[in-house]
Amino acid sequence: MIDAYSAETRRYIDNIRQDFPALQQQVHGKPLVYLDNGATTHKPNVVIEAEATFYRTVNSNVHRGAHYLSDVATEQFEGARKVVQEFIGALKPEEIVWTRGTTEGINLVASTWGRKHIGKGDRILVSEMEHHSNIVPWQMLCAQVGAELIPIPVKDNGELDLNALAELMEPRVKLISVAHVSNALGSVNPIPDIVRMARINESVVMVDGAQGVSHFDVDVLQLDVDFYAFSSHKLFGPTGMGVLYGKEELLNDMPPYQGGGEMIEHCSFAGTTYNQLPYKFEAGTPNIAGAIGLAAAINYLNGLDRKVLAAQEEALIQKAHAMALELGGIRIIGEAAKKASVFSFLLDGAHPADVGTLLDQQGIAVRTGHHCAMPLMERLGVPGTVRASMAFYNTLDEVDALFKGLEKAKMFLL
Template structure:
């Protein structure tokens, strides 16, 4: 981590930007303006160094080796888990499972917990603005037992309709799955209230935190969620890394997700007994270097004043909305009262893909398409959006560059 990041009591995005090597380049002859952070964030040098140091010095398999490298790798791997425990304020290391990302975390719960408790006639509630990864696993689980996946309605502003949610919460509902923040719209969902309402109805709840942890402090015990899933690569860590938090009592009763090495205690052809938590759910050689890199990303974020970071990102989003209000032909998609990370919009009469291509020619990276959220796009009657998404290293100058790029794109497209 840079000295500036490690000693900050306020927030200076321009100083922190220097910590990210990928941001120091030009694209198509222009300085890179990276606004695709909801897809993946860039990595600080501290994370790159942690990965390099692990593979240069400590590379070995964990837990069962009888030599120094394996001991060092095991310590680093389990220390990384402890850092995530603290990062989330989980109860213990037994409640933090390594996965390949949010998608696998949700599939783990759907395949293990949901399939073991659901029966015919049961319901899973999922908001209408969810990422496909928080829809399809529940559909697959429901199909095996005759359960039903029901959409929680979302308003035209892109907000969960809480009254409709409350009305859906009857005795048939066994599980609720909702995103902390919508990847497609930027909507920050009222998850505290949704968690409490689910529990009052006797249902368990999973929070897709992929777009939450980069922007907010997350305290899973204070939230009282049953499961919380996130990806390392969206919070400045390596790709192929993820975490599933689950309450210990629930994880204990769940059957294993994968079979193989590490997740077993004894194996014979007469039967197999399984390892204790968290290893029961971690079959095979894990992404050890990835976990070490994710721990470095946690350290990097924890070295920053998170309240100041949140204030910076909020101000950046407000500035983007102010610029959008005065930009002729631009229509915001998703106008929730509370938005984080993603600024989603359309230019009147222009396909999003054409906007993205012309912005790229100017060195501005955005995402276009349906953002793996086809149901909400269908509700809005659009093929997709242009999505600019912000991270800690983005500035007002980046927003100005985006709108200057859009002005130039309009001269070619309209």
């Protein structure tokens, strides 16, 4: 893949980079090399402008308004829901629930579907590689209802152990909740295989898609998942905005998550009836500009050649792995056969935080620590890692810069 990297592809990526103003700056007097996309991605101009235009020209609340600006805001807001529906292949826009992010989406399911369907003695399965936001809400639910949270083992190379999952499947397992892509390792989990096991066992499947939608196409109908949550800010959109997809029959069966405006059909002191989908889960004034910005990000992506983008990310991770072997003294953490462009590693004899600090001084942005995946770090026997998470707008030259920075780090730290 690296050898086949063409001048045409380089020009294509260079042109894309011009759409992202944050990539054009310098840090500590050095050109920014931004390799922290797993934490948040940068935003193209069209996203920034979409939000700014909303506030400059519309800035009105949605639904129920009796004036022009409210009608425009509502049309754009609900149009954004339709964009998301088509982007992930959901059957209806009513299956798209706005949230603040992946974390809230998981908490919503745990607090509504979970409290209704999980009881004493039941089991919930999550993998050992999960982000804390796909562990703690289930722990809280289990403590409240007397259920058990059981980890699905992860192999030494960072792959989910499907044989171990098969052994865990039994009637008490009511829910399986796993990441599509590990934020700490980049491992891509085999969602179709997990769903097939779940269907035989009549278990519900939730997927944390925070790290998935930015790397490859997601079709929730093809995957046949019951719930899929993701965050706008990891998809080149605004922060504070997210999506929960749920199958219509499941969402209809779930009680509301929060009470307040919008989520009611009729309210009186004698009692309240709840609104239809998806509004019964969207209490209060929503993040209107965030939804519009997310739609702009998706439309931007849809205008690019995602096959080229996927090939770019594959070339980046392959080069990182190859250069790590060439440099030596680097332990790669996570070598699953199928992984996204996440390069997680340790520099022999150096603390990850020290490596991150020295790279930052050279204008190279990475993340260090446990990456909100402490159980995974414990499983792998490491205190944390240095994580370089790459997006399609990163370049092979930036991978070179990372390893030049690591060479300097070795000189100072070892």
